[in-house]
Amino acid sequence: MQPPTGKLYRWQECAEFDIEKIQELYREYFNKSQVELIGSFGFGRAVASHAEGMYIYTSDGRKILDFTGGIGVLNHGHNHPRILAARVEFQKQKKMEVHKNFLSPYIAGLSHNIARLMPEDLNISFFCNSGAEAVEGAVKLAYKYHDGDRKHILHADISFHGKLLGAAGLTGSPELVYNFPTIPNIECFEYGNIESIKDLVAKIRKPNGKSDIYAIILEPFSASSLRECSADFLKELRGICSGEGIILIFDEVYTGWAKTGELFNFIGKGAIPDIVTFSKSFGGGKSSISGYTTRTPLFRKAYDNLNEATLHSTTFSGFGEECITAIEAINIIVDDDYVGKSKRIHLRLSNGLKRLQGKYPDLINDVRGSGALHGVIFNKDINSFVKSLISLIPAKVFKDERFLSKLITGSVISELFSAHNVLTFFGDNREISLIISPSLIVSDEELDTFLDALDRTLAIGKLTLILNFLKQKVLKK
Ligand SMILES: Cc1ncc(COP(=O)(O)O)c(C=O)c1O
Structure with a gap:
């Protein structure tokens, strides 16, 4: 067999890569655009070191409350014993x-x-x-x-x-x-x-x-x-x-x-x-x-x-x-009666989200969902100042008619992660929605922590949310 054209990594070495190294290898050998896409968000510039239950721990010492439920994979939470x-x-x-x-x-x-x-x-x-x-x-x-x-x-x-x-x-x-x-x-x-x-x-x-x-x-x-x-x-x-x-x-x-x-x-x-x-x-x-x-x-x-x-x-x-x-x-x-847990989560989450919809009627168009799978659909109207700001963004992106919904939802996701250590993601179909999909092991306290973080995120208003998002995108922090 021909010898490899360079050093082969052991998996333990991979586990020690910092974000620059991971991005470099992605760009060279995997998918360059994925780096740019995920890199728009704080989590795209962090390295997850390990995960347990409802939490992801990053290599720079942050403890992130994971409300993605692994996009459906993690009903049992991370690394269930x-x-x-x-x-x-x-x-x-x-x-x-x-x-x-x-x-x-x-x-x-x-x-x-x-x-x-x-x-x-x-x-x-x-x-x-x-x-x-x-x-x-x-x-x-x-x-x-x-x-x-x-x-x-x-x-x-x-x-x-x-x-x-x-x-x-x-x-x-x-x-x-x-x-x-x-x-x-x-x-x-x-x-x-x-x-x-x-x-x-x-x-x-x-x-x-x-x-x-x-x-x-x-x-x-x-x-x-x-x-x-x-x-x-x-x-x-x-x-x-x-x-x-x-x-x-x-x-x-x-x-x-x-x-x-x-x-x-x-x-x-x-x-x-x-x-x-x-x-x-x-x-x-x-x-x-x-x-x-x-x-x-x-x-x-x-x-x-x-x-x-x-x-x-x-x-x-x-x-x-x-x-x-x-x-x-x-x-x-x-x-562990996951069906019962899912029903309990439904009650607390849908009540909490409806309460927030009542509190921020100009921001939230709709909340809907079932069990441990809910979504928030934001109002995509923005004022002329933000419109002129985002018109600086490359034309192809701006032409996407769902771009404004993506921008607003992305800004909320970004703020939840950067300011509150909460991880969420967005749903992409006819409408763009903030998806809230916790594992079924989530506690009432963690549900309340999430709802409080979302409340405090929305309280800063659409303009500041978008500016914060664009700022961290430019500064990459
Ligand atoms: C309802 C539904 N069907 C099919 C799929 C495809 O699954 P996979 O990505 O594992 O191929 C998904 C993925 O999210 C899904 O949500």
Whole structure:
């Protein structure tokens, strides 16, 4: 083998890199624009040294209250002791990871546990490693169930299903700005509008009058826009799908595992899907595992024969340590009543945010959310002084019609981090929102600390917030 063209780093050396070194290597070897993008914020210029529970500790000694919930991944908080213990034990016992020749006891146990928690005959699971893979697995299953006989799939105009070619084609979000090719025959309905689905279902038919739609995919709660479908809408949709033989897929990659007040958002709404996808906190914050669960007859018809049993699989599907982490993650969710925690968080957070909306009516247009996933939508009107200031910003950026919303939301995020040691992020769909998505281990005191920090941030007013943001962007402090 040719010797490397330079020194190779050990991981311990990487852990000691300062921000200049990380940025230099990103610019050279990873993604230069990502440095500029995240570098606009204080956290883009900090190094996270370690994290525990609700907190991230930076190498310059700051303790940051993490209200991002790891963008859905951290329902259990950072480095939950039971998750760490399970993984350490698994490693100590030198358990086997790859199970292509042997059947895996962990796949067996994990799929059993999920079936025990899912309603009706949602009994059969498949595991992979990202949300988009789970979505595409579900879409393939629906297509295969109809044996390729139906050609169309419907999705909502407000949706996020991932960035692979198929999942991105099913996504309705201005975030995905480039038109990649995708799977054929995708049609779009209006989120939450049953009439717009009925119109498409009536229209998309074969010459014999039967439906030509193999699946409808929907987020019952759209994490990127914080909008939620009503129980009536979901029930009617369920009825349409059952009547027409259309496979109903609920994408709960973000909302699954108790994020929005129930174990899954659809629970209790009177509409059970044929396939549900999940990921994020399924891995307990440590494992990149995702999957779908489907009804037994559906899976049996699609894949249950010797030729096609492995028609849909990946190298890492059902990897040992990922599966045991998910088993532990689910047990914690049940043992520690994460559904109850999510409901408690909902009450305190939504009351607190509504109170702030009442206090700052000129700043806040809307607050909405469920469980531990809420958003604040800011009023994007700004005065002429700020307008003239930001017109100095390169024209291409300024032409983005959502730029002002991004600027205001970004200014709040920046101030929360710089002045109050609180980490948040923004949601990017039709509207830009400040996303508040704490882990389910958050305490009442931490919720109050966050609400107080947001109150004090908004109290300084829109102009000062924007000026502070632009100042720290220029000074890079
Ligand atoms: C609802 C939903 N579906 C799918 C995805 C895609 O997941 P991934 O980024 O792991 O591919 C996401 C990611 O945020 C999501 O929120």
